[in-house]
Amino acid sequence: MQSLTGLLLVVCLQYASSATHSWKAYYTGTSGLTEFPEFVALNLIDDQLMGYFDSKTNHFKSQFQWMEDNLGKEYEERQTNILLGHTETFKNNVNILRERFNQTQGVHTVQLMYGCEWDDQTGAKSAFREYGYDGEDFLSVDFKEMRYISPVQQGIPTVQKWNNDRGKIENHRNYFGTVCIEWLQKYLQYGKSSLEKTVSPQVLLLQKSSSSPVVCHATGFNPSGIKISWQKNGQDYDEDVELGELLPNADGTFQKTSTLNVKPEEWKNNKFRCVVEHQGKTKAADEKILTNEESAPIGLIAGVVAALLLLVVIGVAGYMVYQKKKGFKPVSGSDDGSNSSDHAVPQA
Structure with missing residues (x-):
């Protein structure tokens, strides 16, 4: 377990007010961790785990009864098929970035974190899509300019490749502006009694x-x-x-x-x-x-043990493997070098 130290840096759940709701996905591909899956995916609704997949079980499992009641078994099957397709992509991306960073051995991770938020009082919407490599920022989407940016030279080839695909950018715009929010609202409606349940500490x-x-x-x-x-x-x-x-x-x-x-x-x-x-x-x-x-x-013991076990899973899955850093500055590209889970994961 000592090899996981670098992965279990921090689990940071963003505080949300009573009017703000969120849907988030956290995907991680790993190499060098033989005892853990090479690919893990988590979906969260209002920071509560709603679905889990890994490349050892090869099956997406819903975490709430209301999901099965309202979405049926077909939902799990569809999620499973989608995430099976992502598994190989993440394995390839780990290998690609290892080569760019001139690395041959050790534990390495590629994380994708994306999602959307909606304020049910003001109607305000926001979204994020970020990639990390080995616990550091690798690239993200600038939603104001609708382009990818990267703070490191090794990310420039990917930035140039993806920014030249205008269809991909438009897909982001449609997905985060409408699809993600629509599914978030559906989930909130389906799971209202469970998600809004108040329990004192x-x-x-x-x-x-x-x-x-x-x-x-x-x-x-x-x-x-x-x-x-x-x-x-x-x-x-x-x-x-x-x-x-x-x-x-x-x-x-x-x-x-x-x-x-x-x-x-x-x-x-x-x-x-x-x-x-x-x-x-x-x-x-x-x-x-x-x-x-x-x-x-x-x-209490059961709760602590369960949380620690989940923390290990979350750490491997990149939920959230690295902290957001202040002063994120992209490297200029000229310097050379349905539901939410079906959002495309391209190769770097």
Whole structure:
């Protein structure tokens, strides 16, 4: 598992307000990971996993009952056929980019992340389509100018090739402007009762040992919007605090942590309190701390284990393998060198 360190950099789920909805796809091709599939695909609706495919099972599996009820088994079969076609393309793209970067061995990944967002109050729409290689930006679509751009020289051949195909650009325009949004709205209608279900978080304080940092763990909540903060002797306290990323649980709920790095004496001599705000309600934890020597609730253990397993899958799948960097600048091309899952994945 140590070889996955570079892949499991971060899982970043974007916060969405109650009016903003999203559909996203995360595809990853890998080489050098014999124990994992060479191709993995994830589809998400409002940051909840709605479908999964990998090149070992060769089958797309829906994650919600409402998908089968409204879309039928034909939906899974169609997704399976589409993604089977993407498998070979991603394997080829990994090999092409390894050659461009003069690499022969090691673990390498090609990621495609794309999707759309829709505000059900204002009607505003947005979209993204981005490629990454080995955890770094490789190229993306500039939707204002409707062209591909790349921040690295190795991406220029692909940029020139794809920008010369005006049919591809028009396909992007139609897909992200209409098709993706229409399917997002269908999914929201079909899964309304499930996606809008509100579940309050369970809040616990966790600690590996008496000298370890104290972790405030909120889990089992939905929707994903949550705020975790600390208080010291009744006053807001944000020093020595490390906020964790939002992670999905296997049951469609979410979990998040906030770690307080204080010495045992400081914890003992002061009154610290973890405050969790979700959907206008507040929960707090300031007393009982569970350590490795104590038994945590079975539900919590199951949720954490399931999330960690999903995190591994997500890490391999590029969900999200690299963080968006500030100051993304494309390299000039003159410097030489239905539904959403059927969107074409071209060869680099």
